[in-house]
Structures are given as C-alpha cells and as structure tokens.
Amino acid sequence: MSPKTLYDKIWDAHLAHEGEDGTCLLYIDRHLVHEVTSPQAFEGLRMANRKVRAPDKTIAVPDHNVPTTAGRENPANMTEDSAIQVAALDKNARDFGIHYYPVSDVRQGIVHIVGPEQGWTLPGMTVVCGDSHTATHGAFGALAHGIGTSEVEHVLATQTLIQKKSKNMKVEITGKLKPGVTAKDITLAVIGETGTAGGTGYVIEYCGEAIRDLSMEGRMTVCNMAIEGGARAGLIAPDEKTFAYVKGRPHAPKGAQFEAALAWWKTLYSDDDAHWDKVVTLKGEEIEPVVTWGTSPEDVLPISATVPAPEDFKGGKVEAAKRALDYMGLTPGQKLTDIQIDTVFIGSCTNGRIEDLRAAAAILKGKKIKDGMRAMIVPGSGLVRAQAEEEGLADIFKEAGFEWRLAGCSMCLAMNPDQLSEGERCASTSNRNFEGRQGYKGRTHLVSPAMAAAAAITGHLTDVRDLLTETA
Amino acid sequence: MEKFQKLTGIAAPMPLVNIDTDMIIPKVFLKTIKRSGLGVNLFDEMRYDRQGNEIPDFVLNKPQYRETEILVAGDNFGCGSSREHAPWALKDFGIKCVISTSFADIFFNNCFKNGILPIVLPQEAVDVLMTDAEKGSNARMTIDLENQTVTSSDGDVFSFEVDSFKKHCLLEGLDDIGLTMEKAAAIDTFEAAAAQARPWV
Numbered sequence: 079m080s081p082k083t084l085y086d087k088i089w090d091a092h093l094a095h096e097g098e099d100g101t102c103l104l105y106i107d108r109h110l111v112h113e114v115t116s117p118q119a120f121e122g123l124r125m126a127n128r129k130v131r132a133p134d135k136t137i138a139v140p141d142h143n144v145p146t147t148a149g150r151e152n153p154a155n156m157t158e159d160s161a162i163q164v165a166a167l168d169k170n171a172r173d174f175g176i177h178y179y180p181v182s183d184v185r186q187g188i189v190h191i192v193g194p195e196q197g198w199t200l201p202g203m204t205v206v207c208g209d210s211h212t213a214t215h216g217a218f219g220a221l222a223h224g225i226g227t228s229e230v231e232h233v234l235a236t237q238t239l240i241q242k243k244s245k246n247m248k249v250e251i252t253g254k255l256k257p258g259v260t261a262k263d264i265t266l267a268v269i270g271e272t273g274t275a276g277g278t279g280y281v282i283e284y285c286g287e288a289i290r291d292l293s294m295e296g297r298m299t300v301c302n303m304a305i306e307g308g309a310r311a312g313l314i315a316p317d318e319k320t321f322a323y324v325k326g327r328p329h330a331p332k333g334a335q336f337e338a339a340l341a342w343w344k345t346l347y348s349d350d351d352a353h354w355d356k357v358v359t360l361k362g363e364e365i366e367p368v369v370t371w372g373t374s375p376e377d378v379l380p381i382s383a384t385v386p387a388p389e390d391f392k393g394g395k396v397e398a399a400k401r402a403l404d405y406m407g408l409t410p411g412q413k414l415t416d417i418q419i420d421t422v423f424i425g426s427c428t429n430g431r432i433e434d435l436r437a438a439a440a441i442l443k444g445k446k447i448k449d450g451m452r453a454m455i456v457p458g459s460g461l462v463r464a465q466a467e468e469e470g471l472a473d474i475f476k477e478a479g480f481e482w483r484l485a486g487c488s489m490c491l492a493m494n495p496d497q498l499s500e501g502e503r504c505a506s507t508s509n510r511n512f513e514g515r516q517g518y519k520g521r522t523h524l525v526s527p528a529m530a531a532a533a534a535i536t537g538h539l540t541d542v543r544d545l546l547t548e549t550a
Numbered sequence: 551m552e553k554f555q556k557l558t559g560i561a562a563p564m565p566l567v568n569i570d571t572d573m574i575i576p577k578v579f580l581k582t583i584k585r586s587g588l589g590v591n592l593f594d595e596m597r598y599d600r601q602g603n604e605i606p607d608f609v610l611n612k613p614q615y616r617e618t619e620i621l622v623a624g625d626n627f628g629c630g631s632s633r634e635h636a637p638w639a640l641k642d643f644g645i646k647c648v649i650s651t652s653f654a655d656i657f658f659n660n661c662f663k664n665g666i667l668p669i670v671l672p673q674e675a676v677d678v679l680m681t682d683a684e685k686g687s688n689a690r691m692t693i694d695l696e697n698q699t700v701t702s703s704d705g706d707v708f709s710f711e712v713d714s715f716k717k718h719c720l721l722e723g724l725d726d727i728g729l730t731m732e733k734a735a736a737i738d739t740f741e742a743a744a745a746q747a748r749p750w751v
Contacts, residue, residue: 091748095736103733103737115634117583122727126727159581208632225632225659226634226663227585236737275654310655342748376568398567492577510572512630514576518595
C-alpha cells in the first residue's frame, strides 16, 4: 500500500462516493451548528420538505451573538435581532430533533470549545460547522473545517459534503519553546511566515517536538488559526495526550468500544515516506512572543520589533500596509512595546480554554490592571467558567480588575454587546485583526493570553518575559 | 439557482489585497434569518460614513460603477469568516463574477452555491483586467463560462480553469443537494459499513 498522510487516511475512511469527474462525497461524522449561519439552512430544508438525515450527529449551541452578561436567558435582555436568531435555533433544534445546549445550560459555550469538552470531537472524525474556526477540532487528529450556509444545508440533508481533495502541507515546529512563548505565538508565527493565503488549497498537519510538547488546549489554539493561514484545515496526529483528554468525556466511547476506537486511533499518523506537497519548518527556540501590528493576521512581528513601513513590503502589500498603518494609527519605526492599549480581551475559540485562563492568571496574580484600562475575561464555556472559579482563577481576575463574564464569542467578533468603540485599541487573544472586526474602527492587536495579561498590567504592549523575570 | 452562462458587464477595480469577509459584509448585518436584501450593505464600512451617507471615493459609489456586475480584485479575496452572507450581499448588489489571483477557500465554494463565478487568473492577466476595469462603464468585459474565457474591452482574451462539476452546476443552475440525494443509496451503503467499522462514532 502506498504511504499516506494522516489527512489521506481520514479522507479515505470517509469517502462515500466518487464521481467520474473526481467529485467526491465525504461523509460527515459531526456537524456543529450555531445561531448565525444556520437559520437559512433550516429554512431551506423546510421549503424542500427535507429532514435532518443524522440528527444524532448534529449538535447545536448559540454562541456568536449572545450577551456575556447576567440575565441573558431572558430574550428581553438581548437585542431584538439576536433574540430572533437564538429563538430560531431553539425552534430548529426542537423541530429537527438535534442535540442542543441552550444559554441556560452550564455546558453552553463557544461551539469549538463545547464540542471537544463534551467528547463529540474524536480522533479520525470528519467535523464541520458553519464557522471558519472549525479547524480547532483538528487538534484531535480530526478533519475539521468551516463551511458556508448552503453547505450546512447540504450536510443537514445528506450528512455529506461535495469535496475535492486538498493538497498536503507539513508544518514542523522543531525543538523546544522558550519560556513565555505559547501555542498562540506558534500559530501566529506560522502565518507570519506563510502569509494568509499560504495555506490556500492545503490541509496542514502540524508536527515536531514543540507541537508534541503542547497540551490538547495548546494544540487546539494552533489548529484554530489554520484558517487564518488560508488552509482548509489544520490537524495534529493523536497521541497519548489526545486519548487521555478524550477518555471519560460524556460522548466519548466507553469500555470495550473505547478500546476498539483506541486501536484505530493509534493508526492515525502520517507514514514516514508519505508525500508532502509543501513543507514549512520553524525552529521552536527561535519563536518569540509575537503581536500583530496591522489588519491581517499575517501582519505578525516579535514583540521586540518596531512598526514596519509600507516600503518594507512588495506588490499589493505596499498599499495594504499603508492602509493598515493609517487604520491602526501607528507610525513606522515606533517600538511595538510603546503602543498604548485601552482594552484587553481574553477569550474566544482560540484562547478561551482553562489553560489560557491559567496562563493569564499566572501573570495577573496579585497585580492590578492599569488605571482606566477596560479588561474582560470571557470563558469559552460554562464549564470552563465553573472550573476557573473552582481553581480560584476567577478571584485573581476580579481582584486584578477584570470583568468576569459568561461564556460566548463576545468581543472576538462583536456581534453581541461586547464591542470596541471608534479608535479604541485592544490587546486581544482572538483570531482576527480585520478592520472593524471587534467594532467599527476598533483597533486589534492579536496576542497570547499571557501577553494580553501583561498589557493589562502595564497599559501598553509588553514582552511578557519581562514580567516573568520580575516574578522569578 | 440562477444559471450562469455568459455575462457582459461593467467591471469595477478593487486592487486592495486580502479583502476579507468582514469588509464585504460587516457582522452587524449577519443577524438576519434571510438570504436576501444584503446588497445595500455590501462593503458597508467602506461605502458609507457613520451617518449612512455614501463615501463618494468608494468605487461602487462612483456613477460609472453603480451597475457593476464584475469585480476585479487584489490577491486572496474573501479571506476570513465562512459567512455566506458575503456572496449573498455580492449577488444581491448584482455582482455575478469576481476575478482575482486567489480566493479564500470557503468563500470560493460559497460563490458557486449562489450563482457567482469566481475566476482565478495569473497576476499578469489580473493586471490587464484591472487596468481595463479602471476605464469605467465604457469598458465592458465578457465572461464566457462555457468556453472558460474572459475578454477585456480591448479584445484581450484570457482562459481560466474551473472545476468541471462546479461549471456544470453553474451552467445549468443546479441545486447540489438534489444531485447528492440522487446518490442516497451510496450514502446508505457507506453509512452502514462505517457503523460496523467505527460503531463509536
């Protein structure tokens, strides 16, 4: 048998039909659904008198537009259009008989945090959701990617997707990370290297010692941003950490079934001589804590750097850099650590898991945020929130001056009341620094949770390693 | 779905690279439960000021580009979110074709589901068409999907590649859920075999 990549293996195991023209139907094991990209899909089913083919494999949770403040179970505390979308999801979940976690359920949260937490996401699965950050689930060695609403409807009706196979790309991070450097820095550094279109047409497999050393939470952070590099999906071969994370979760297999699953999961790795269409290698020990300076996730620099000038770029990027500097209100040559911050946001499907909150708490313990700073922590799920309270992290955040919110997408995309105002500058653990992403004319610098916490204390973008030395 | 066969229309130049889906349709307009009516908010934050007045410099606000049906855009058009509201907004405005050197994957797929043809051409060809688009409404481009060509107003012809299945669906205006449901037997067979092989799923 010819050698295969992990992606090849998962693809082959889910190929339900291949047409003469090479068009494939890929079977979908898990379909995650949220309130913003699904109403039109369910409406389409109703109009065509179609059912959900596999309601047991379909899981819905509202996350994008729900407020993260108390009292949100009452629709009167939501904007009217948000309430309509949430009510539509509620009704669709009921009418079509799919699994559902309403806002009142402690398990509610960001769909990409709830899926793994509840054991819906397992190695070797195909996972889709009408959300580009579905790549998160790739951390389990699942083939996971975002789809549009028409494809949501297609999966609801047929449990398959029409697909062409992507190419294979290997991203290897060798060696060890230095203290203060995290999964977020890895994933941003990779995008800085490849650009936001560098992964277009590929499925990325992340590998190497620095990836193996990451926890499951860290691996989810890395895969989450595969889409920002343009890739269809990002994945990491499952290992003992993966199996240990999965075991005992509510929807994970139990007993003999777990053993049977485990036997298959252990075959899920890329063969030694598998073919790669593209290989990118970064040295883990050379990655520094990074920040974004512009309005594209590829605008990445080490925190020790200075703001670039448009002339530093080539082609269409020159104009884009000019526009970005103007939008961000930055001057070429300015030290990144001199950039003053108004707001800190810690949360999102990129960095809203317990380990992210622990990393932030380690920096914030016994400290206060800068006077006038607006700072919020939004746990990725109700269960992450409960765990953080149990571990005493919530007290650290509150004492430092952070707002301690309920679970949701919050300021990552500002479809809810959590938004930046015009010109407000935010150090954010989210995934996109696009114009207007966090609010009209809001300015976003993407960072890790530790870096966000450091900026909250000092009031400017800060090399978290300086604070580590202080506390050491 | 509406068929896409041949189109002759006004093309607007948008040379900015990495035009993302938040620019195409800001999230405040995602709170709809319909697919229609988004055209008025296409490129909203670039097109209007905070009072809702048109920004005269923005290309689609210029008199010669108000009837635009084709966009010629910078690299990596449509990057970012999976929101299908982006092609819905383009379609609702009247744009049926976007030409660039590259597109983000999900946006690219979403276009085909909505009767919009995204065309990938090499940089040199996009440069020629960008210059052509800058001529305004006197310069009309022709897109011929059957023959897979773009013809500039000066008669330069560029051939493009398109997936044969996607081409077929666009030309005929086919709903691909219906097409897939014709293969229900194959899905049934696969599902039964998969349930045996991986009963834990």
